[in-house]
Amino acid sequence: MKKVLIMSSSLRNNSNSSSLANEFMKGVQEAGHEVKMIQLQDKEIKYCIGCLSCQKTHRCVIRDDMKEINDLIKESDVVAFATPIYFYEVSGQLKTLLDRTNPLFPIEYKFRDVYVLATAADEENEWIKRSLNAIDGWVECFDKAKIKEKIIGVNAGITDSDNITNNMETLKKVFETGKLV
Ligand SMILES: Cc1cc2nc3c(=O)[nH]c(=O)nc-3n(C[C@H](O)[C@H](O)[C@H](O)COP(=O)(O)O)c2cc1C
Numbered sequence: 805m806k807k808v809l810i811m812s813s814s815l816r817n818n819s820n821s822s823s824l825a826n827e828f829m830k831g832v833q834e835a836g837h838e839v840k841m842i843q844l845q846d847k848e849i850k851y852c853i854g855c856l857s858c859q860k861t862h863r864c865v866i867r868d869d870m871k872e873i874n875d876l877i878k879e880s881d882v883v884a885f886a887t888p889i890y891f892y893e894v895s896g897q898l899k900t901l902l903d904r905t906n907p908l909f910p911i912e913y914k915f916r917d918v919y920v921l922a923t924a925a926d927e928e929n930e931w932i933k934r935s936l937n938a939i940d941g942w943v944e945c946f947d948k949a950k951i952k953e954k955i956i957g958v959n960a961g962i963t964d965s966d967n968i969t970n971n972m973e974t975l976k977k978v979f980e981t982g983k984l985v
Pocket residue numbers: 814815816818819820821822887888889890891892893923924925926927960961962963965966
């Protein structure tokens with residue numbers, strides 16, 4: 805049994821990317837693994853101030869919810885990030901979370917497989933394919949980890965927050981991916 809942590813970063817209720825996160829969670833649960841979902845909506849995560857003291861002390865000087873999140877990331881076998889695409893990148897709130905994982909950089913961590921679930925209003929194109937660069941860079945730095953799968957739900961709409969629920973093909977793909985973690 806694996807420990808799986810899903811971090812869903814949209815700040816909208818019933819959002820497209822959180823629908824993918826939920827479907828992934830159902831797949832993971834069906835396969836019998838332990839799963840925890842974190843909604844960034846409920847968390848306070850301040851910007852990294854770049855002091856780098858964490859590289860010596862292994863803890864952050866900022867007191868907010870990142871301590872709890874870093875403890876969970878460190879002890880998970882699998883981590884998954886769900887994000888809306890904003891200006892052809894991950895959401896700012898997810899990028900802030902990634903920056904704040906810096907206390908984990910100099911220490912032993914358990915996670916190996918990384919999954920990315922994203923939604924975008926646009927159709928599949930060259931820009932969409934490049935829009936997860938921040939996570940690619942993060943995995944490059946945590947060199948025991950690798951990207952297992954990236955799923956981008958395209959044509960997910962702009963105003964309606966649950967358009968992706970009409971895209972059964974993407975939801976099924978995410979569910980099946982969750983079953984195979
Ligand atoms: C600030 C902002 C920037 C966006 N930039 C893009 C973009 O570059 N490309 C795109 O296809 N969709 C873009 N979108 C649309 C969202 O990616 C899309 O609606 C997504 O499904 C929202 O996910 P959510 O419902 O999980 O928040 C943008 C939306 C916002 C609010």
